[in-house]
Amino acid sequence: MTKTDLENTPDRRWANTLTEYLARYNITLGENPRILNIGCGKNVTWNFLGVLFYLASHDLGFPDYVGVDVTEEAFGDGKRALGDLVTFVPCDARDLGNHVKGPFHLVIIEHPNLSTSPEGPRIWGKIFQEAGELLDDNGVLILTSFWLNDHIPAQIALERCHYRILYSGRNQFPGRRFDTSSSGEPLVMEKYILLARKGTRRIGPQDRQQ
Ligand SMILES: C[S@@+](CC[C@H](N)C(=O)[O-])C[C@H]1O[C@@H](n2cnc3c(N)ncnc32)[C@H](O)[C@@H]1O
Numbered sequence: 567m568t569k570t571d572l573e574n575t576p577d578r579r580w581a582n583t584l585t586e587y588l589a590r591y592n593i594t595l596g597e598n599p600r601i602l603n604i605g606c607g608k609n610v611t612w613n614f615l616g617v618l619f620y621l622a623s624h625d626l627g628f629p630d631y632v633g634v635d636v637t638e639e640a641f642g643d644g645k646r647a648l649g650d651l652v653t654f655v656p657c658d659a660r661d662l663g664n665h666v667k668g669p670f671h672l673v674i675i676e677h678p679n680l681s682t683s684p685e686g687p688r689i690w691g692k693i694f695q696e697a698g699e700l701l702d703d704n705g706v707l708i709l710t711s712f713w714l715n716d717h718i719p720a721q722i723a724l725e726r727c728h729y730r731i732l733y734s735g736r737n738q739f740p741g742r743r744f745d746t747s748s749s750g751e752p753l754v755m756e757k758y759i760l761l762a763r764k765g766t767r768r769i770g771p772q773d774r775q776q
Pocket of ligand 1: 607678
């Protein structure tokens with residue numbers, strides 16, 4: 567394994583991503599921030615370690631980190647690896663507010679599957695709404711995608727929920743290429759990234775989708 571390989575592990579990439587993009591948009595986290603990872607799957611382990619690197623290098627202590635996914639199986643490997651370091655909540659995130667208490671300073675959504683079904687954008691739109699209600703007023707939501715088919719609808723859905731997009735585009739710290747789409751697009755872990763804050767207009771019951 568080369569030095570470059572060691573610097574390009576997913577946890578290192580997450581630490582670099584947080585360092586670069588939070589600084590670029592003057593976003594500061596307080597000590598022991600609350601962090602919510604929605605649709606966390608088993609890759610939650612890498613994100614959690616990346617967050618730890620970031621917090622340690624900024625003297626910000628230890629996070630109160632919550633990982634949510636639909637079923638226990640979805641985050642089973644992550645739970646076995648991380649144990650009590652993370653609070654795992656099995657639930658449909660469309661109903662997040664009834665399972666998790668805010669506010670959170672950082673909401674992470676890695677590779678939400680908006681394009682898997684025609685209902686995808688609507689499902690995730692509802693999840694983004696719920697997340698907005700749990701996001702601290704000074705907090706930030708970071709969403710990554712491995713192809714444009716998820717990235718663009720995610721941005722549209724966030725804007726519909728009145729988030730203010732700070733950045734949308736290629737991630738400076740992408741991961742490995744794992745496939746190619748039928749149209750020839752290389753599918754790459756964390757290829758695109760979105761940073762969003764709550765907009766000035768409050769997300770409220772009037773925005774609820776049924
Ligand atoms: C493409 S996977 C990404 C998993 C992980 N974040 C990663 O980057 O490897 C999408 C994840 O979203 C979860 N998910 C889909 N719909 C959800 C919902 N309604 N509530 C909670 N999680 C959901 C899935 O179970 C799955 O783990």
